[in-house]
Amino acid sequence: MSAVIASGSHRTDWIAVTAVVAAGMVAAMQVGKGLIAGPLLMADLGLDLTALGWITSVFAIVGVVGGMPAGAMVAAVGDRRMLAVGMSILLVGILIGAASPNFTLLILSRILEGFGFLLVVVAGPAILMRIVAPARSDIVFALWSCFMPAGMAIAMLSGPLFQSWQTIWWVNGLVALVSLLTVIAVISPSLAGPRASVAGLRADATTTLTSRGPVLLFSLFALFSLMSFTLSSFLPILLVTRMNVSLGTAGVLGALITFANVIGNLAAGTMLSRGVGRGRLVIIAATLMGATGIWIFLSQSGDTLTFALCVLFSAVGGLIPATLISTVPMLSPRPALAPMAMGLLMQGSNLGQLVGPVAVGAAIDAYGWTSGAAFIAAGAALSVFLATTLDRVLRNTAKGKA
DSSP states (O other), X not given: OOTTTOOOOXXXXXXXXXXXXXXXXXXXXXXXXXXXXXXXXXXXXXXXHHHHHHHHHHHHHHHHHHHXXXXXXXXXXXXXXXXXXXXXXXXXXXXXXXXXXXXXXHHHHHHHHHHXXXXXXHHHHHHHHHHSOGGGHHHHHHHHTTHHHHHHHHHHHHGGGOSSHHXXXXXXXXXXXXXXXXXXHHSOOOOOOOOOOHHHHHHHHHHHHXXXXXXXXXXXXXXXXXXXXXXXXXXXXXXXXXXXXXXXXXXXXXXXXXXHHHHHHHXXXXXXXXXXXXXXXHXXXXXXXXXXXXXXXXXXXXXXXXXXXXXXXXXXXXXXXXXXXXXXXXXXXXXXXXXXXXXHHHHHHHXXXXXXXXXHHHHHHHHOTTHHHHHHHHHHHHHHHHHTXXXXXXXXXXXXXX
């Protein structure tokens, strides 16, 4: 078995784990910076809301198209090498963006950043599978699942400290460079897998796409992402409208709500390590997300209750990605296909992120804020239905591998 995906470590390399999670957070900061720098970009480059939407959505487009190919590259080339390549591409994209005089070059730089981001978030879990003791895997994957909310919250909180969007980009470039050097310094190299042929890659992709486990995780992550981004995409506007706060205050509150997701991520790791069923955990989280999300969109609750509901929605939502990410190695058709299965999971995440805001935005424009509740309700119901099969699929997969 290739060391790229082998998970037979008896000791956990916590320094390397920290470097991997930090790299994920740095990658996620590049998503968050596009959101917080929106007003500055509009003022300096004369962008409209449509152009600004492309600045943030290009990451999701790259992820939808490239998730499984990125997983194949990680398996074939080596996990640490691809993490370093991903961080390098991310860094180049950031620096080109910082020097961009117009929208065209900026969007091209964001495509580069998106590709680097994708390699980082697919290679990161592959490294963790290799350097983490099996007994610690649920906790470590829960830590890894914090990378997105933590990175975005850092970007949203730190962004207002700078006077120009270029400064935000340059500072992020410096942080990415430090992360890249740390990855090279503290993570042990992995063995590359056997040289992959086109026919071999096609066969691996077919096997992954026709296996019930990876497709189930893809579907559940897409539904989670749909629910999550249904609220988060319009959170600042919702807070300003419902709570009558300034946009700056809404940004701070939004960052706090996003960071609450980390609580759910860590709680999932603790519960999974204590034997709580994975399907049961997803069912509980999806039910609570559905209930709180519907309440947020349908009710006219006061300031405190609205904010509390948003925090609860985000916190319980964090149970789902931590659970699904840590389940990928268990449901991969075989260990060598774990990076490709992780890539498929990321495609599900990005599909929900891409479709959700567009569909919900159109529905809200046509039918008002209450239409957002319909998306939350549908996502929650489908998640609960699919999650009822998760534990059975896990048992069947384990028997097949025995």
